[in-house]
Amino acid sequence: MQVENDSSTYVFEKIFSQISGINTYKDNIEQVIGQANQMSQVGIFAKKGSYNASNIEKTKKDYTKLLEVTPEIVNEMPIEAWINYSMCQWILLIWAVVFIFFFMEERKKGLWSMIHMTREGRYRLAFKRLCILISGIVIGGILLQGSTWLLAVWLYGACDLTVPIVSITSFKGITSTVSIGTFLLKVAFLRVSVIVCMAVIIWTIFCIIRTQFLAVISVAFIGGVQFLMYHSIGEQSPMEFWKYCNVASCFDINTIVTDYKNVNVFGYAIGREELTCMLIMLVFIVGSVSCIVINGMMKPIGSIMIGAKIEKYLRSIASKIASRCNNFGIELYKILFVQKGIVVVIIAFVFIWNISKPVVYNYDSFYEYKNQIYSMLQGEWTEQKEQKLQQIEEEIKTELTKWTKEEQLVGDNKGEYDAIYIMSKIRQCNLKLSVLNEIREQMDAQKGMDTIWLVNPMGYHLIFGDIGYGNSGMSTFVIISVLVILFCGTMAYEKQSNMVTLLHVQAIPNNYLMKLKKKTMIVCIIMFAVIAYSLEWYQVYKSVGMNYFQANASSIPMFQDSLYMKDWTIFQVLLCIYILRLFLLVVSGFIMLYFGILFDSVLSAVTMGIIVFIIPSICYLLGLGWIFKFSILFLCDVVNWIF
Amino acid sequence: MELEIKNVSKSFGKTKALFNVNITFSEGIYGILGQNGAGKSTLIHLITDNLKRETGKILFDGVDIKRLGKKYRSMVGYMPQQQGYYEGLTAMEFLKYMAEAKGIKGKEGNRQIKELLEIVHLDKVAHELVGKFSGGMKQRVLLAQALLGEPKILILDEPTAGLDPKERIGIRNYIAKLSKDKIILYTTHVVSDIETIANEILILNKGEVVKQGTLQRLIKDIKGKVIEISCNMEQLQQLQKQYLIGNVIQREGNIIYRVVSEQPILEGRKVSDISLEDVFLYETLKVHEKGKIHT
Numbered sequence: 001m002q003v004e005n006d007s008s009t010y011v012f013e014k015i016f017s018q019i020s021g022i023n024t025y026k027d028n029i030e031q032v033i034g035q036a037n038q039m040s041q042v043g044i045f046a047k048k049g050s051y052n053a054s055n056i057e058k059t060k061k062d063y064t065k066l067l068e069v070t071p072e073i074v075n076e077m078p079i080e081a082w083i084n085y086s087m088c089q090w091i092l093l094i095w096a097v098v099f100i101f102f103f104m105e106e107r108k109k110g111l112w113s114m115i116h117m118t119r120e121g122r123y124r125l126a127f128k129r130l131c132i133l134i135s136g137i138v139i140g141g142i143l144l145q146g147s148t149w150l151l152a153v154w155l156y157g158a159c160d161l162t163v164p165i166v167s168i169t170s171f172k173g174i175t176s177t178v179s180i181g182t183f184l185l186k187v188a189f190l191r192v193s194v195i196v197c198m199a200v201i202i203w204t205i206f207c208i209i210r211t212q213f214l215a216v217i218s219v220a221f222i223g224g225v226q227f228l229m230y231h232s233i234g235e236q237s238p239m240e241f242w243k244y245c246n247v248a249s250c251f252d253i254n255t256i257v258t259d260y261k262n263v264n265v266f267g268y269a270i271g272r273e274e275l276t277c278m279l280i281m282l283v284f285i286v287g288s289v290s291c292i293v294i295n296g297m298m299k300p301i302g303s304i305m306i307g308a309k310i311e312k313y314l315r316s317i318a319s320k321i322a323s324r325c326n327n328f329g330i331e332l333y334k335i336l337f338v339q340k341g342i343v344v345v346i347i348a349f350v351f352i353w354n355i356s357k358p359v360v361y362n363y364d365s366f367y368e369y370k371n372q373i374y375s376m377l378q379g380e381w382t383e384q385k386e387q388k389l390q391q392i393e394e395e396i397k398t399e400l401t402k403w404t405k406e407e408q409l410v411g412d413n414k415g416e417y418d419a420i421y422i423m424s425k426i427r428q429c430n431l432k433l434s435v436l437n438e439i440r441e442q443m444d445a446q447k448g449m450d451t452i453w454l455v456n457p458m459g460y461h462l463i464f465g466d467i468g469y470g471n472s473g474m475s476t477f478v479i480i481s482v483l484v485i486l487f488c489g490t491m492a493y494e495k496q497s498n499m500v501t502l503l504h505v506q507a508i509p510n511n512y513l514m515k516l517k518k519k520t521m522i523v524c525i526i527m528f529a530v531i532a533y534s535l536e537w538y539q540v541y542k543s544v545g546m547n548y549f550q551a552n553a554s555s556i557p558m559f560q561d562s563l564y565m566k567d568w569t570i571f572q573v574l575l576c577i578y579i580l581r582l583f584l585l586v587v588s589g590f591i592m593l594y595f596g597i598l599f600d601s602v603l604s605a606v607t608m609g610i611i612v613f614i615i616p617s618i619c620y621l622l623g624l625g626w627i628f629k630f631s632i633l634f635l636c637d638v639v640n641w642i643f
Numbered sequence: 644m645e646l647e648i649k650n651v652s653k654s655f656g657k658t659k660a661l662f663n664v665n666i667t668f669s670e671g672i673y674g675i676l677g678q679n680g681a682g683k684s685t686l687i688h689l690i691t692d693n694l695k696r697e698t699g700k701i702l703f704d705g706v707d708i709k710r711l712g713k714k715y716r717s718m719v720g721y722m723p724q725q726q727g728y729y730e731g732l733t734a735m736e737f738l739k740y741m742a743e744a745k746g747i748k749g750k751e752g753n754r755q756i757k758e759l760l761e762i763v764h765l766d767k768v769a770h771e772l773v774g775k776f777s778g779g780m781k782q783r784v785l786l787a788q789a790l791l792g793e794p795k796i797l798i799l800d801e802p803t804a805g806l807d808p809k810e811r812i813g814i815r816n817y818i819a820k821l822s823k824d825k826i827i828l829y830t831t832h833v834v835s836d837i838e839t840i841a842n843e844i845l846i847l848n849k850g851e852v853v854k855q856g857t858l859q860r861l862i863k864d865i866k867g868k869v870i871e872i873s874c875n876m877e878q879l880q881q882l883q884k885q886y887l888i889g890n891v892i893q894r895e896g897n898i899i900y901r902v903v904s905e906q907p908i909l910e911g912r913k914v915s916d917i918s919l920e921d922v923f924l925y926e927t928l929k930v931h932e933k934g935k936i937h938t
């Protein structure tokens with residue numbers, strides 16, 4: 001959840017924008033309806049039975065309905081925060097996958113054929129498990145969403161749930177006439193149902209494919225394809241239907257419920273939300289029936305050889321590659337494929353990809369304005385730019401004087417504008433001035449240097465900013481979690497599989513295995529970190545844009561206070577930060593490996609890792625008291641303690 | 644009560660695991676002997692409907708077991724060859740889970756579990772994790788699981804693998820006691836396991852039933868074909884080339900080579916105390932000798 005730094009400005013801004021939203025509510029709707037009417041006069045849109053005609057008809061109907069309700073002023077922040085917080089769904093999905101893995105345990109040799117032979121071990125068992133899966137997800141969903149709702153209320157204050165949802169003016173695409181409470185329940189229900197459906201699909205795939213590793217790959221493949229389809233197919237393209245008839249689309253509940261979108265389904269315009277609901281129902285029914293039937297019918301001893309053949313083929317490739325590698329390559333193969341580390345890594349990357357998507361513009365209404373100014377003036381500072389800046393400043397000041405006068409007129413009951421409207425205008429001018437001020441400060445900090453630069457600091461705020469603002473800590477946190485999962489247990493795993501004793505007996509140096517592990521670990525950490533941080537940077541770059549790495553570091557406010565780096569460029573500072581982080585990660589990797597030596601079982605080594613690394617990091621992320629000083633995450637948040 | 648297997652064949656890709664098997668089981672203990680890969684487990688997978696049947700019929704009292712479905716399954720206790728268990732469950736919990744799956748509810752289930760745990764000598768460790776048991780203890784848990792629900796048909800795929808002699812004899816005796824109005828199928832390649840308790844013995848070889856009958860009949864059939872030859876080291880090597888399978892026995896400083904052969908052997912002494920092992924060797928040898936002639 002995001003918390004705006006300057007909260008008083010933020011709250012004012014919100015209220016003003018809400019008031020103006022409410023004032024123009026009716027006009028906006030009528031405008032949409034008017035547009036629709038106009039379009040339906042135009043030849044190509046008017047053709048009866050065509051998709052365009054049906055789309056216009058539907059849009060008109062949906063918006064006309066909106067005239068029945070009137071928006072009111074309400075505290076939107078908890079609702080926005082709750083809706084935009086999509087982490088719940090990821091956690092819920094992981095939760096569901098845990099259930100599925102438990103169900104799959106019986107597929108181990110022997111057990112399955114034993115259970116398959118019992119009286120209730122077929123359809124009945126599958127049905128029971130389906131019920132367990134669904135209730136597990138529902139309960140998990142209620143707990144997660146309920147607690148995030150409480151957290152949102154605690155952070156942003158309560159809000160009247162009986163007011164119509166259209167009062168939340170920042171969600172521009174809502175065409176629902178229900179109250180906020182009903183709306184939130186609907187969203188929660190949709191989120192849970194989507195996860196139920198995805199779980200059913202995943203379970204079915206796991207049931208059909210006997211080899212678990214192949215099943216994991218298939219699920220990842222299908223998920224990847226769906227994700228690509230959702231993000232790469234353009235709107236209005238002939239393939240549009242597949243963009244929305246898609247798992248990744250259905251997963252994106254936030255967008256579904258807040259954007260107005262009709263999809264062309266065989267020539268009919270169907271709302272995206274309705275389409276999603278229909279898909280959910282269909283998948284749920286078909287999926288549940290098929291996974292029960294498959295569970296009941298499928299024989300534990302496989303005689304169909306296709307899967308086995310593919311597996312054999314893949315394994316032979318893998319073992320050929322492994323046989324060419326030295327021990328180091330085999331070690332990597334063991335960690336990633338034998339111990340299934342690759343699954344954890346891929347999940348982590350998808351997760352980072354998703355959380356790194358900045359949501360700042362929902363919270364900072366001056367983001368657009370800032371961006372505009374920066375894109376106009378960014379780069380090396382020149383005389384021309386200085387003039388331009390002064391000119392903009394002048395314009396705003398004139399506007400400000402104008403509105404101040406109007407305010408006096410209102411005071412004398414002579415003005416032609418609404419008092420609230422004027423107030424919001426004045427505030428806007430002031431805020432714009434403060435934005436310009438910030439820019440000036442950025443320049444002042446570089447006084448005395450050869451060249452002066454103006455750089456948009458937004459991206460740096462997102463990546464390194466205080467916890468709770470950007471995603472600063474999150475990607476590092478994910479990397480640390482992956483390391484704990486992969487490396488804490490690895491030495492213990494060797495012990496459990498008796499490798500240590502075996503090597504010991506064969507007069508191989510005691511620390512041979514450890515040395516090998518260390519090498520592998522360092523390579524792994526470098527690989528993960530590079531990929532994870534690249535993903536993060538790419539996401540931020542895509543939405544905010546980051547340029548001019550050759551500029552002075554002090555042109556970025558958050559790098560200004562450093563004593564040592566006065567004359568460095570941004571690039572040098574970044575290099576320093578990431579090298580330090582990498583170093584810290586490698587050091588923690590070493591500690592994690594030693595946990596494996598201290599403990600005999602994987603479980604206790606990993607538990608130790610969680611206690612030492614993950615829990616303090618979570619405390620740091622949540623901003624809890626003294627304990628965060630001990631967290632690796634605090635150390636990795638280099639910017640925070642160096643600058 | 645009759646379990647009838649009619650013209651059953653099964654192949655995995657190119658390997659023929661079972662070829663045209665016809666057997667009728669009625670009350671009693673059936674020992675199924677065969678080498679590794681002979682098709683014992685495949686036969687059992689088909690009888691337990693754990694493997695898709697290709698051809699033939701498996702009938703229980705004249706009705707196909709697939710049509711009987713639940714009714715059939717609730718009569719069967721099955722112990723697979725490969726150990727399968729939930730590592731995180733205790734012996735008690737695991738048995739409880741299986742009892743529920745078998746439809747044995749509540750008190751009745753608990754009573755049976757308690758009784759069975761005593762029989763397999765696991766009552767003292769009932770509340771410890773199955774994952775931490777030794778191989779033989781796991782095996783006994785799985786046997787107890789098969790016995791839950793007092794099944795009419797008991798199918799045991801190598802139940803004594805990995806057991807120490809004491810447990811092996813104990814379980815063997817217990818199974819012998821059970822045999823009243825039950826069909827018990829018992830596969831193994833340890834001959835002594837079934838020698839004493841089986842009412843009838845089946846020998847499978849390369850997917851075919853090559854011999855079936857009571858122990859006495861099997862022994863009678865090869866009377867005069869088991870021969871012991873005493874020899875020295877050099878002669879032994881010669882003999883081993885000649886007869887593919889034979890037992891080398893050291894007796895009071897002499898080397899005795901015990902062979903089973905179709906062809907009459909002049910040297911050596913005919914043996915009167917023929918054991919099931921000889922029968923087993925003979926039946927597998929027959930195939931080997933045939934192979935020798937062809938090549």
Ligand SMILES: Nc1ncnc2c1ncn2[C@@H]1O[C@H](COP(=O)(O)OP(=O)(O)OP(=O)(O)O)[C@@H](O)[C@H]1O
Pocket residue numbers: 301302303655658659660677678679680681682683684685686724832
């Ligand atoms: N699931 C399977 N896929 C492919 N081939 C199989 C499968 N199960 C068995 N086979 C093959 O069928 C043949 C018979 O195997 P089966 O397991 O029935 O032998 P077995 O008599 O039980 O041997 P053992 O004494 O080792 O348990 C073997 O050649 C084996 O390779």
Ligand SMILES: [Mg+2]
Pocket residue numbers: 683684685724800
């Ligand atoms: Mg077998």
